[in-house]
Amino acid sequence: MTEQLKEDLDKVIEELKKKVNELPDSVMAHHHLGLVYMKAGRIEEAIASLNRTIEIDPLNSDSMINLGAIYFGQGDLEKALELNTRAVKVHPESAQAYANLGLIYQQNNELEKAIENYERALQYNPKLVTAWLNLTSVLTMKGEDDRAVTAARKGLEIEPDSPLGHNNLAVALYFKQQFAEAYKHMQKAKELGYSVDPNFSARLKEHLG
Structure with missing residues (x-):
């Protein structure tokens, strides 16, 4: 600062x-x-x-969400979960609260619950880029490569210069063995300042010869 x-x-x-x-x-x-x-x-x-x-x-869901973000940043996932759960109870259409719940469940490795909450967030706000990008990561972790590619592309439609978006799409495409397109998006992520995993970069280059 x-x-x-x-x-x-x-x-x-x-x-x-x-x-x-x-x-x-x-x-x-x-x-x-x-x-x-x-x-x-x-x-x-x-x-x-x-x-x-x-x-x-x-009933102030905005304060619950912001307070939950503080506790999440401190690693207190239990408190963050409690506050965002309260937020969706008082404001059932809060896309941000559902997206936050998705991230909390993702951190807890509860992947089905994470997907459910990211999808609920996107139901209420289809332009919430962070939800698309985090959904991509979870779907990739579960091996749902087609859905992961679709989610990543939707995120990039909204924010074409998202470094994380290009990286996530590169990873999803890699697992679909679409190596040339994966490499293109990996390079774009680098150009936009993303620190691509060097091991992933090396493996991708091996597949391209």
């Missing part, structure tokens, strides 16, 4: 703290303060602000 950005965030935090003092039951003020604390890396204060938001408004 640059010094200027830190100063700017500190100013916003002070302004929001004043607003919270003036309006102690303002959901918006506590929520925004929590988000700025997150951006500033002041995680414990972010947790406190987002928890306060949920105390005031037990």
Whole structure:
């Protein structure tokens, strides 16, 4: 974080703290303060602000999702799962909450549940690129190569310059033995700054001779 950005965030935090003092039951003020604390890396204060938001408004799914993201980043998958599960109960069409649940289940190696939640996320927001890309990874892990290629292509339709998208498509195509096209997407991922697994790169080049 640059010094200027830190100063700017500190100013916003002070302004929001004043607003919270003036309006102690303002959901918006506590929520925004929590988000700025997150951006500033002041995680414990972010947790406190987002928890306060949920105390005031037990149906605030956005705060649940953001709080869940903090716990996920800390490796507390149980707490992240609890919060995103609560989020979909109060907001059953929350694509982001379902996508987050997919990622949590993926981390727990519960692949069927991960797929189910990624697909539910995409049902509500077909343009959620991260869900397409993570779905590609899980389908590849399960050996469902045709579905993995389809998911990767859909993600790249939305975000053509996604480095991860090109890498994931390269891997899915590799397992379908479509080595030439896989190599093309691997090279594109590299051009876009993705750190391609050198072992994967070497294996792909071997197949191409």
